[in-house]
Amino acid sequence: MELVADDLQAFAVFARHRNFTRAAEELHVSQPALHTRIRKLEHRLDTSLYVKQGRLLHLTDAGERLAAFANDSRDRAAEFLGTLDALPPRPLVLIAGSGTYLYLLGDPIRRFVAKGRELRLRTGDAGATLAAVREGTADIGVTALGVPPDDLECELLAQYPQTLITRAGHRLAERRTVRLKDLQDEALVVPPKDRPHRQQLERSMLDQGIRWSVAVEAEGWELLVHFVRLGIGPAVVNGSVRTTAAVRKIPIKDLPPVRYYVITRPDRTERVSELRGMLG
CATH class of the missing domain: 3.40.190.10 (Periplasmic binding protein-like II)
Structure with missing residues (x-):
């Protein structure tokens, strides 16, 4: 059976006052609206929650127990929220x-x-x-x-621009800039085929009809730079990648920046x- 928390708390306020007018004022709702909510509660529970004796309203046994349950639920919720407030913020x-x-x-x-x-x-x-x-x-x-x-x-x-990195003795090492066509027939150090950088490089080479081959596949920029430093072949990297004095960095003019x-x-x-x- 589904009991709505707001309806429970509305009944708890009514149970405390035993008066629709004062309970509605505290809840900032109209008296007919409060009356409807409590009637719906009775319908869901299939039992009467209060009876009228003369001008006074009295809770039935079920009403007393529901009010106690509602108050207990409210107190438990407040206690739980208090523990959350006491927790340090997560990193x-x-x-x-x-x-x-x-x-x-x-x-x-x-x-x-x-x-x-x-x-x-x-x-x-x-x-x-x-x-x-x-x-x-x-x-x-x-x-x-x-x-x-x-x-x-x-x-x-x-x-950052995309750059060619190569050892000092490479044929392109003294160039200030290069274009993709300058890499014709080069064997390059590249990331694995599933990496976005490799895929973008292959598309650009294919668009310009440039032949090239794989010297070695390297996972991670540091290993890629290491293979270039060893003389395995040049590589195309993001301009943010740091190198050593043994490696030259040359911007590639016809590749988009990263x-x-x-x-x-x-x-x-x-x-x-x-x-x-x-x-x-």
Whole structure:
């Protein structure tokens, strides 16, 4: 049997006053509306909750027990809510990719934690980041996106050119900029085929009819840079990726920049405002 909490509490007020007029005034409803709610309660319970004797109203045994139940439920709810108020606020949850943590978010996270704020970190690619923010399992996300979704708050954090990285002795090492056609017949160090960066690079190469091959697949920017440093082959990376003096970075003119966004749900804006301000 379904008992509506508001109806129970309305009956508890009526039971205390034993008077429709005074109970309705306390509840800020009309007397007929209160009378209807209690009649519906009686109908649901299939029993009378009060009787009229002369000008006075008296609770039946069922009415006494329902009033006690309603008061007990109210007290338990208040006690439970009080325990919630006493709990410390849960840490903010931030989700981002490994490269984003390595090259973009180190200083903001350090400043946020230094202020005594709690922060829980998760890793995930762009798809996982968007899903976690939408589902509410993460409060804020940072990831690279081509087109930001309409249902989330997306604020541009940074953008970087896509760059070719190679060892100093490579034929393109002294160039100030390159185009994709300059990579004709190159064997490249690339991410695995299921990674968005690899897929976007393959589409761009195919659109321009450029032949190329895979020197080695590497998971994560650091391993990719390591293979370039070893002389396995050049690679195309986000301009945010850090390298060493042994590696040259050359912007690629005909690839779009990589744009990183801070992503939140509209209903979490106030909760994440401090961290979002630090990220920006």
